[in-house]
Amino acid sequence: MKETFSPSVRALRGVPGAPALPVAPPDPGALAAKVRTLAPSMTRSMQRVAEAVAGDPAGCSHLTVTALAVRTGTSEATVVRTARLLGYPGYRDLRLALAALAAQQATGAPPAVTADIAVDDPLGDVVTKLALEEQQTLADTAAQLDTAQLEAAVNALAAARRIDIYGIAASGLVAQDLAQKLLRIGMIAHAHADPHLAVTNAVQLRPGDVALAITHSGGTHDVIEPLRAAFDRGATTIAISGRADGPVTQYADLVLTTSSSRESELRPAAMSSRTSQLLVVDCLFIGVAQRTYEDAAPALSASYEALAHRHSPRAHRA
Amino acid sequence: MKETFSPSVRALRGVPGAPALPVAPPDPGALAAKVRTLAPSMTRSMQRVAEAVAGDPAGCSHLTVTALAVRTGTSEATVVRTARLLGYPGYRDLRLALAALAAQQATGAPPAVTADIAVDDPLGDVVTKLALEEQQTLADTAAQLDTAQLEAAVNALAAARRIDIYGIAASGLVAQDLAQKLLRIGMIAHAHADPHLAVTNAVQLRPGDVALAITHSGGTHDVIEPLRAAFDRGATTIAISGRADGPVTQYADLVLTTSSSRESELRPAAMSSRTSQLLVVDCLFIGVAQRTYEDAAPALSASYEALAHRHSPRAHRA
DNA sequence: CACTGCCTGAAAATACCTTTCACAAGGTGA
């Protein structure tokens, strides 16, 4: 057929463990998450369609392309385009997924109160809402995470001679978190927050090494530049991006998309994006630990013991 | 055909109690029963089709009439006839019902993976398990969080002249996260990772200031010492601790307890404790932002704008 | 102000579903 979008400049470079499958038989449950994640990269017309299907899967599953186009005030072409963007081969399949989703919702039907946090909310409500939103974010992220890309990323990391991780601000903390954990199991990993140093280090990378950029917006210059440098040097590059089509994906061999719910005034997008990023990063870590288990397990134990004397005895009860 | 009601807004909340359906499409769940009931009145070819759809709804929902005809060794006409007999207007609708049924079945029998993550788990399972565990951790944390202590902590923070935050390793990242966010809304906050510097700074604190220690074990010397110093200087001290009775609580005016699920070999306790800590920290932040809204809101907007030029234009659509 | 790139919907092209129709198999009555 044809490539509707191919983010990577050299899509076909041999990445260790890269799957050849275009695939992803789209999971019905992931639809709402996918809509939220992809909404920013949609055009206005497509957003209308996406909102319609996400808002009323049951109703929309009855509609033909033409009917849905009329209902959303767009054209059949736009409906099909939206279906494609959501990961389905065409509208027909989206419609099937819609029916499935509707059935799921009818069965389970957990109301899931997701009201925005208001300025005058009592603290008890804030706690509840925040926890629910984070849980939602986790579920969304897990649902839409591309396992094939994840697998490829894990394999690349596990085999890497050296791993550089780029992240700024909130994403910088996630980068550090990953670096810390990888170091614990004996990998050579470093998190760079300083863009200049990051680039300086990036040019040291060579094929077999891995560079990983973490960015919520998908367009943060300061992490794109080092990733690009690493890309040019032939290292395997991975992007953990909040947007599947952000500029950062141009220089990424592998892209892991995080999902973020809409932000409200008091709750910046960075919060849910951080949750989402951390989940992805944890998955990467566990995957790597699994694949290097022989080395990882003793390394983990050793690091625990090394820290023991830093804690008071009382903390060791139970 | 005719759409009398506006689909846009009302769709957003699928009310379970409202039937409203004209009941044209038979309930998906009844399909298997209907097949058994009607089987005797079916011709042999039609029985083959009926068996196929009843036996593998998920698989059959992917097939076109033609494909299903081939699979059952019959013709398109027979497939359509069977669909009609089962009560659907045509094959198209049977197919939708099949998808719905498949989804129901899948939902009904979710293994509910709560097992530990094993070394040989496929990555898909890792993602699911990890997400579920984190969700559980969030729910637990929210449930046991002491709102009164939280409220007191928020008030202390909102009124503080200066805020020092101590955390080491994984907790250090949480400390940084909180500091970053508080800085964004104009508070004077600093996260200390270096124990010596932390103590050095702690002695500068005075009543009205706030010192906050984050520790999973509740007994980490390196964060207890600076907290103690701050305590001795008369500052308000807060502990975010994984144990309600850890040594750190001796020097804490307010204690916020985090919850952490059991750790497994591959999943260090630090992971869930981090999730829990972040939730607490987010609650603190939102609480403070609420109470200093007049100052916080403009400060947040300002920080967004200041960063705008650091991102590529594509990320700014919508 | 021209230009470029992208969104968009109308219409053509295609795929899919439905209907028609003729044939074949099995039964029934002479």
Add this chain to the structure above:
DNA sequence: TCACCTTGTGAAAGGTATTTTCAGGCAGTG
């Protein structure tokens, strides 16, 4: 046994839904 009818069946025609193509229009850029 044959002639005739009934009924099941699939091939192909017919119609509808979906997909693709294409050109006009609009916003942003130099």
